[in-house]
Amino acid sequence: MDEEGRLTTRQAAELLGVKPATVYAYVSRGQLTSRRDPVGRGSTFDAREVEALAVRSRREAAVPAGELSVRTSLTLIEDDRYYYRGVDAVELASAHPCEEVAEWLWTGALPRGARFTAPPETLAAARRAVDALPGHSGPADRLRVATAAAAVTDPLRFDLSPEAVLGSARCLIPTLVGALPVVGRAQWAGDGRIARQLWPRLTAREPDPDALAVLDLALGLLIDHDLAASTLAVRVAASARAHPYAAVSAGLGVLEGPLHGAAGRLAHGMLAEALERGDGAAPVVADHLRAGRRVPGLGHRLYRGEDPRASALFARLEALPQAGPALAAAREVVATTAARRPGLHANVDLALAVLTVSYGMRAQAGETVFAVARTAGWIAHALEEYQERPLRMRPSGQYQGPRPPRPMP
Known part of the structure; x- marks a missing residue:
């Protein structure tokens, strides 16, 4: 040397x-x-x-042959709890706004008063693109289009240095929120906090401070959850050195799958139906089972007990009178199902449905909250993957077709 x-x-x-x-x-x-x-x-x-x-x-x-293993320093799920960079995620999200939680996951630092701002030209381009979509477009459709529009306006998107990626992330998240159509009063849209910007995109009802605090808590809790399917897609894209906007687009594409992002919508519909019928949640649970459908909002493969994200949201929702009826319906869903399946506990989709039903939000509101929050987590995983060997996520297929040579068809 x-x-x-x-x-x-x-x-x-x-x-x-x-x-x-x-x-x-x-x-x-x-x-x-x-x-x-x-x-x-x-x-x-x-x-x-x-x-x-x-x-x-x-x-x-050191990884056993055939086993997919991804090193990460972001989220640990252990003993029915989960941690962001070693810090209890529920405690962190309960004490800090979602912007600060995102910064912690990105950098390992906790800057007080962190704010994310959308550049005017980027936000304008994203809004034009989203406004051109049909009225029936879902939140994932709008967010994917807004992400693509934001990417085109960023000439530095191919700079994969941590500083550049973080700069893009701090602009992208408020751009995604700001590009969504306003359902409520527009004057709520200009506040600096992501939760306040997002609220009028979810419901026409004006928020109170406690309701906003629950939405902000939900955003912080949902930022990351280890290698969910959408997060793995982001890591694969980042492994190929796709820029951060493209990596987020990969995550949004997987999130729209019915087995990943649609669970919140199903739980919302179940609770809304129970409240509309007025005869309790048990008949609605029976209808789901009679039709051969799973009862949404229950169970999680990574937790033996109740999802800690659901526990944290339920605790906050209990203090909101507005959430009382939906919370009671959710508790009845759990109790009814527990009579036959005692190991099946509430997950975060059910808790998020209590919030969305209680404040007159649309059925896809939970999906929107999930996607906006998880964008921050996807950026964190992209940042990690950019430091790894390129194209390392290239598994080999196990060919099951006919052996060559075969005659030309």
Whole structure:
């Protein structure tokens, strides 16, 4: 190693445990950068960069063959609780607005009074694009189109440095919210907090401070939840070095799947029907089971007990008189189902449905809240993935077709 901390090709190969030719293959794939030796006898490599690649390679080699494992320092789910960078996520979201929670997940710092602002030209472009959609378009449709419009206005979107990606994220989230059509009074739309900007896009009813606090709590709780299907899609896109807007678009595409993002809408419909019928939630649960449908808002594969996000939201909702009827219906749904399946507990979709039903929000409001919140988490995962080896998420298919050679059809 020379005085500048650079390695020869042979030294780099020894440290990586590969042949010299493989070192140059790493260079061609963008995993290492090389510099010509001043004497002209070959290439040299930054020792720290080589060591970092060696560490990543050793970690990947430790993963059992055939098992998909993604290293992350963002969210840990353990013993029916979950943590953002080691801090209890429920406690964090209960004490800080969603913008500060997002900053913590992105940077590991907690800046007080964090605000996100949409650039006027970006917001205008996103609104024009969303306004051109048919009136029946869903929230995922609008958010995907707004994301694409925002990307086009950002000439720096291909800069994948952490500073540039964070700058894009702080502009994208308020742009997505601001591009959604206003349902309520427009004067609520200009406040700096994401929760206040989002509220009039969800309902025509004016918010009170306690209701806004519950919405902000929901946003903070939903920012990340380990490697959900949409988050994995984001990591795959980021592994291919797609820019952050494209990575978010990948997440939004998966979120629209009926097995991922639609659960909140189904729970909303169930509670709304129970309140409209007026004879309790038990008959509605019976109708779901009679039709062969799952009762929405119940159970989560990662928790043995009640989803901690649901517990936190229920606790806040109990203090709101407006939420009383919907909360009682939700509790009845859980109790009715528990008579036969005692291990089935409420999840966050049911708790979010209590909020959306209580304040006259549309059925897709929960999906909108989920998508806006999770955008911050997707950005955090994209930031992590940009620091990994490119295209590392390239599994091999297990071919099941006929063996060649076959005659030409």
